[in-house]
Amino acid sequence: MRQLVVGVALALSLVSVLGTSGCASAEPRTEAQVDEFANYVGKLQNLTGVAAVDLNTNEQTLAASLTVAVDPDVAAESLTEIGAAVADFSGKAQERGFVPYEPVIQSGASSYSYFDELPDETIAEQLNYWLELQQASVVAVQLRTFTSTMNVPALGGPDGAADLGAEEAEQPPRYVLIDLPTDIPEADLRILIETLAAVPDPGATEGQWDFLNLAPRTKGEYAGPNFPSIADLSYAVTAGSHFAEVDGLANVEVLRDSGHDTPLRIRIAVFDDVMDGVGNDDAEATFEQTEAWTHLLDLVSLLEGAGALDYGVQVLANPLNDGGNFQLKFSVHGCELEADSRWPVLSNHLTAVWEKNASAERFEADPSCVNPNGGDHSHDEDSAGSDAD
Incomplete structure (x- = not known):
């Protein structure tokens, strides 16, 4: 019984x-x-x-x-x-x-909690979608009513619900979390993502998608009701895979939201033993000796090679012996890089690497920008991918 x-x-x-x-x-x-x-x-x-x-x-x-x-x-x-x-x-x-x-x-391990006074027909469609996503060989699928924890609408942009009918526009926002298998080869991961993307989605007006294990210890968060594009998912796959073997890596989080001032945000938590017991005076010189620093410089090149999308990067590292954790932040908006004034030596290195690798698209989009590479974009065009936007 x-x-x-x-x-x-x-x-x-x-x-x-x-x-x-x-x-x-x-x-x-x-x-x-x-x-x-x-x-x-x-x-x-x-x-x-x-x-x-x-x-x-x-x-x-x-x-x-x-x-x-x-x-x-x-x-x-x-x-x-x-x-x-x-x-x-x-x-x-x-x-x-x-x-x-x-x-x-x-x-x-999967759960469904998306009711919120929806009609039975809509609930049936969403439940069937939840069931089909599970059948694509994932670890778990969570589908529920979305409650935003961010200060921006989870619309994926200002026109996220522009084409929706009146009945659908009253639908509550939806949150979908997909827990992917760990240690899956990148080629198989791409096939799995394409399989998930092909499942017919009954849709929602607003919401968010989260993916666990896009790379080792990597989470991707995507504001908007629709299944993220392969290009958007690739940012998390690339960043997570790039840092996967770094000593002391805790996690990588990639947030993609075209409605945010910084549409791509990458957060990296790494606790290398080399940084243990270091104070503010020695933090820059010590962090320069870590694998995380080398990979961070390479990440700038990878991001610029992907196009002109604005982005921000935050690195959280070990506690300093004179208070707080070591943190390094920088962001790129348009044709300008804003470095972290707390760490001038590291910021100068980051700026030099960015200027050398800055996407030609940034300067072509704004004639007032001065290209530090002298306007010769041929090497950029050969290596740059298409903008995810």
Whole structure:
């Protein structure tokens, strides 16, 4: 018999209901209300493809949550029926005075929590998309309602929802996280990404995509509702692969958002033993001896070879013995590099490397810019890729 887990909330008659003022009422729940909620859980349990139902409530906060685990081989038709039933949870919980969390459907390590008053047809389409993404041999897929943690809209640009109809424009933003297999050859990774991109997407108006393991210890974050382009994903693949063997590498994060002032941001955390116990006075000279520094200079060449996209790079390293961690930041906007004034020696080196490798497209786009290479762009045109924008 399938597992059925029902939390403390089954003593619903002992939990007070919320009054219209938002405060708790002293009116007890009736036995009929208790039975009706229990019957709802029982009906979920009996649906084809359901492995377990977990209902939890809190008598003090009146919070309610529901998690439904499905069989690994659940059919799309069964998942559609499950989704329609789970979507009723919020309304049923509110009728009984609870404040519901968005319900969750789980399949192994993957989870789906994108309901938010969507019509059943839309939920069915999104659930089927979630299921098909999982079937592409990834580790896990998380699809849920998106809550932005950034100070910019997750639209992928100011016109992100310009072509959407009125009904679709009311759809809540969507977050998709794909956990990719580790230690996958780059050629196989590209095939996997192309397979994922080919899965028909029912779409969303706003949102974000995140990818884990685009390279060793590398995460890519992409603002916008659509599956990221191969060009955009390649920034994370390139940066992560470039730093993969660096001593002390903790992680690489690549953020791509065409609506941001700096549309490409790369964050590298690296803790080389060479930097242990170093103070501010010796930090520059010591960091110059690390593998991370050499690879950082090469990264500038790689980024400029990819076109004229504005970018920023931040390196976080070991704690300094006189306070704080070592951090190095620089950014390129248009035809100017803004270096980190705290570390003038390193900044001068970075500026020299950038001037030598700066993309010709930067100066062609703005006639007022002076090319430090004297206007000879032939070597740049041979090596530069197309701009990801």
